[in-house]
Amino acid sequence: MLYSQGIPLERLGIPRADGTSDSVDPRDVWQMFAEHWFLFRGTPTGVWLEHELYELFGVREKLTGDTAADIYDLIASRLREPDFLPRSLFERFNIEVLATTDAATDSLTDHASIRDSGWNGRVLPTFRPDAVFRITAPGWKHEIAKLAAQSGIEIETYAQFVRALEDRRTFFRAMGATSTDHAVVEPYTQRLSDADAERVFARALAGNPDADDQRRFDAHMLMESARMSVEDGMVMQLHPGAFRDHNELVSSRFGRDKGGDIPRATEFTENLRALLNAYGNDPRLTLILFTLDESTYARELAPLAGHYPALRLGPPWWFHDSIEGMTRYRSSVTETAGIYNTAGFNDDTRAFCSIATRHDLSRRVDANWLGGLVARHVIDLADARDMGRALAYDLARQTYKLDRGTRPEAVVAG
Amino acid sequence: MLYSQGIPLERLGIPRADGTSDSVDPRDVWQMFAEHWFLFRGTPTGVWLEHELYELFGVREKLTGDTAADIYDLIASRLREPDFLPRSLFERFNIEVLATTDAATDSLTDHASIRDSGWNGRVLPTFRPDAVFRITAPGWKHEIAKLAAQSGIEIETYAQFVRALEDRRTFFRAMGATSTDHAVVEPYTQRLSDADAERVFARALAGNPDADDQRRFDAHMLMESARMSVEDGMVMQLHPGAFRDHNELVSSRFGRDKGGDIPRATEFTENLRALLNAYGNDPRLTLILFTLDESTYARELAPLAGHYPALRLGPPWWFHDSIEGMTRYRSSVTETAGIYNTAGFNDDTRAFCSIATRHDLSRRVDANWLGGLVARHVIDLADARDMGRALAYDLARQTYKLDRGTRPEAVVAG
């Protein structure tokens, strides 16, 4: 938002890709942020942050250029209190499960540390293999080397690659993971023959795969990931439709994933057909679909989720994780799919302090929506109570199979 | 909905394509349905069925696993009463016209029986020639043989095929039909030259048409159907955009049209251009467009219907025949097309008992929408009264030309 209004990222202290960064005083950044706080009026960021400032940090003044310095001091002093240490907040937020997203090649040593620390908080990894599927990316062979090292499996063929993936999934499950995550531009699915898969993989290892190889490999690896989920029970999440690093100036100067991701129209009906015909009727699979293209809610996603046993719709994602976005989602999805083919609320924030706020917002929006249904006699009050609990809690717990064990150790079986 | 939550279709007693079916007790199916009734919370099925149970069957308890058996008994006993025979319900529902959808090859003997029975209820056929247009379908030649038999016209050329179609349309009109219905995946229209049409038809008869032949033939037959409608005055309905039998497991085990139809994005502006340029300015044609892709309401359909004299927009269809769907339709379509370029409400339910309920729901939604316009001074109360009547009654009666004769006999002219 600040960048869109002409404020250079350097002035926010964002480090450049070459490792350098402008020296900025955090107080000055906060001051500038406060002076531009009006830009966030009517946005979810505006709503979340005001709620956090008031509820979490006890700020009682409106954030402006004039109040910025006092509020900075107050937040800084709060953050030095023991009650504001991450584990204290985790408990104050009443978090039952927090899941991180981790590369397939991650050693999960931080997760091991948490486990070994004796702390009771449940923090789970999530298996996200995108980097080892991206055969045309510059660093892909490096990723494959890491995958081989972590799995202890030499990777010179596609078959070995698959075994290494399966090995890592087993390890992730032993560390408590209950789900995987997959980001693709287009949710195209199509199985390659074993021979074709080997040929594409060989071209990738030889360093000359083309865009069509990538498209076919992505489509095939979604099939394979679904097959593995059928076998090991990991819930599969699919996040399609983002054009990453749209702004080359930003990505070349500051590196990848620094903003400028722009959604594209997304097609599910044709693209998911191969996967759903292979695995969509299998009760062992749970596939959670997310979208950035709201025109697919009522047109494609609700009809698909209202039919295939394996499908659940994820909550409104990213730009649509907002009051109006949630409202559109409920009104577009529910009449065809009901609420019991949705995954309940979960949030993919990186801002730890916003977790309770975001859940609070989601619950208010859902409660308001349910209240509207009661007022119009579409449901009665008893239904609304059940549905409210399902949307806020039960559906997420059940969809992500969080009851398989109460502690990660319980799922080591493998 | 039940299938999406893991209940096999066999347990509902659905017969398989091979003619076998699991033996199930209807009471057990009803019990299972009642225990899963919560899945329909917030859906139109939930709203319709509760209304029917209360208003039509006099059920005063909420449907649950505990009340299922009693409610089953009550419904079963009601259905044995003379007041619940179809013709009694037809009159109680105050139905003026009910239209069935019939294959081009249908003998319409049931319609003849109704006519000959002396009963006064007006039940009309609708001419739906899809099966004889589907040249790549396995049973197509059989359909053509039936068409030849019914029309008494030998069909060895495209020209004969067209004559047979025209003959059947004349027969349908004599039996009271005022409209035709056409389902296509994509509403592409384009006229073939006579020679090309003959060539495609010959390839189809020879048993080797390809997908492109099918696409061009579909596009051409929409043109020809519009041409015939211009000549014989039958109202043409177009229902595009459903990917039929998406789930191959279901369609192979239980046969076609057993669920799993999923919408796709649909394009009208380019696709309909040939047809509209040929016939869209002709006052003799009424073409009613339906869609499953709501993004086309404001973008394409309302501008088209707000311009071409021949066009009317059908009511929200299928997944969108719902409270929120109707609300989105009114708010997206009206400002560009007004209400007088829409076809009013009609419903394509196969559930006879739901007819009055669905009309009731539609009228409530429209009344609520009109009330909102009055409250905001967009229209006045006198306007609202006129519009309410038009939406509920006049527009459907006029658009479907139901006043051409009060009894089928009156339209035999041909």
Add this chain to the structure above:
Amino acid sequence: MLYSQGIPLERLGIPRADGTSDSVDPRDVWQMFAEHWFLFRGTPTGVWLEHELYELFGVREKLTGDTAADIYDLIASRLREPDFLPRSLFERFNIEVLATTDAATDSLTDHASIRDSGWNGRVLPTFRPDAVFRITAPGWKHEIAKLAAQSGIEIETYAQFVRALEDRRTFFRAMGATSTDHAVVEPYTQRLSDADAERVFARALAGNPDADDQRRFDAHMLMESARMSVEDGMVMQLHPGAFRDHNELVSSRFGRDKGGDIPRATEFTENLRALLNAYGNDPRLTLILFTLDESTYARELAPLAGHYPALRLGPPWWFHDSIEGMTRYRSSVTETAGIYNTAGFNDDTRAFCSIATRHDLSRRVDANWLGGLVARHVIDLADARDMGRALAYDLARQTYKLDRGTRPEAVVAG
């Protein structure tokens, strides 16, 4: 609307392309319009015209067939009063700036007359070069001849063509223009090499460019127009997505631009990428995007405008310049882009008397939207006041750079 209900354009006195027209009495046209006034119930035209009749002309009766003649007389007599002369209305409407849209080849003599008249009203031209970019249009070479004549630059090469455009832009700026306007079917952008641009231009001059030449030339000229805007500071407006003259009967009988323009689905994320990567981070560029495809609001346009410094979103356009259209726009755009990446309200009406009405409507809709945010505690009342002023006034004034000079003379610098 009248045409869509079967009223021939001839009966409205619309002249045909051959210069003839049916002789109609304006009173009869008004009478027919009044008798069909009910068609506009619930449409923006209905709302606007009732507001104009009441507020501007003082009509106190509802327009019907019965009241038509009296209202005609009242309007006719009002229009003879000095208070209803255009400059009086301009002042009564409290218009600060009115911008016309003018061909690149326009001499702007009317603008010069206004300037020379001593009147204080600020009426600015807008540079719209579409006609000289349309290399496949029949009259293109004539347009190029006019461009050469107006600029005094011989145009036999692409380089000369660009120089002539730059010359005209300088002249427009001297006449007070602060913006340009560009209409394309598809907002595809891609730079041609100088050699390729020359080759395409040479093929166009030789009279044999093809559709692909047109597409590439359009894409290139959008790049060049942005480049020129970076250099001369003119705000660039892009209006994509209309299929012009969809109805060939109307356009062949009555000429181009007589209605029948139908929107198509529009893609921005891929199409604008080249332009935004070249100029989107440049603070000297302001590019205002409009759309007829509302599905792009939340999916593409708000994320783009919420990122690129050069982008602003224009207000809801054409079919969507309506109560529901504005409401959808605010609820779809704001959460991602905020309001400060939008251009505020402006209207492209050709109906002079509707200007105040349309601004009034927009302000009411925005005020109602802001009130809803206040009621739900998303913003506070002080925020709402600032935002209301911004939406109604400040954003348009700032986005269109209307403060660069208070009088056209001030911007002659060039």
